[in-house]
Amino acid sequence: MLTEQRKQLILGRLRQDGQVVAATLSDELGLSEDTIRRDLRALAAEGLLQRVHGGALPASAAVGDFSARRAVEPQAKASIARAAAAMVQPGQIVFIDGGTTCQQLAWQLAPTLRATVVTHSPTIALELVEHPLIEVVLIGGRLFKHSVVAVGAGALEAIGRIRADLYFMGVTGISTGAGLSTGDLEESHIKRALMTQAAETWVLASAEKLQSASAYTIAPCSAATGLIVDRDTPKKVLAGFEKLGLAVVRA
Incomplete structure (x- = not known):
């Protein structure tokens, strides 16, 4: 052959x-x-x-630049974002990751919600500027342009001083075998730190990310609380994640 x-x-x-x-x-x-x-x-x-x-x-399809990724599964990402936004309770402190699905999540937060959002993404912070009741804490550092997020030692130190109720994580790949992954080493450190400081971690997992992998491991799947997925995701795709003990929310 x-x-x-x-x-x-x-x-x-x-x-x-x-x-x-x-x-x-x-x-x-x-x-x-x-x-x-x-x-x-x-x-x-x-x-x-x-x-x-x-x-x-x-290989994960979620590896294009920020503008290109906005065009990938936009309806599914909007549904996932709505389900995530509904989880946020008044008075909570919430980590919101960078990326296109998390940007949708920022749009979906109820205008009557009073909470604190901590983010290392300037994009997310700007989306919440006009929100009347949400306090925004912006973590700084070197800008990683692929996901428009801050990375580096300064960001890690700041994250380590905050404890959050929820962390909504964006990934480029999630696999039962390879775990949660992303395409940048420094970004993987930031995501791992956010997981450590949050009581619950929910992975926003549109279809192109499921059972795919990127170069840098964030953590095993079992380290997360659960997945928020599109309602049309086949049961067989999710079965392995459920066996690992992850809760699955269909948006």
Whole structure:
């Protein structure tokens, strides 16, 4: 089998099964695992999959720039954001992550809600400028432009001094095996710190992020409280997350 044929077969298996196990494919094709791993490296370099221990997962589609990501699953993101906004109770302190779904969440917060929103995203802070009752605490640092969020040591120190009731997390990938992931190392540290300081962490998980992975692990899935997903998400996609003990809210 030619190299290009093997690559197309691997991509086909990813679409069909949601993962590729190198040892299994090696046995099936009568090829060495080294050959399969070499193909996986090449496909990963092209951004077509994410290598994980023992094989590969689909690469997250949520890796474009901020403007491009606004066009991905906009209706689902709006539904997820509405469900998240409904969880916020008066008087709570809430961490809101950066990203396009979290921007929708800021839009959905009720105008009568009195609460405190802590965010490291200037985008989120600006969306709440006109909200009459929400106090906004903006965490500063170096601007990571992909998600329009602050990262770095200063941001970590500030986050460590706040305790929140809820954290609404944005991710680029979530997988039962690879956990919660994102495409930037510093951003993964920030998200992990926010999880540590929040009583509950809810992951805003539109369809393109489920059972996909990015390069940097934030935490195992079990570290989160639950997922907020689109109501049309297939049960079989969510079954593995529920087995890990995550609550699932269908928006």
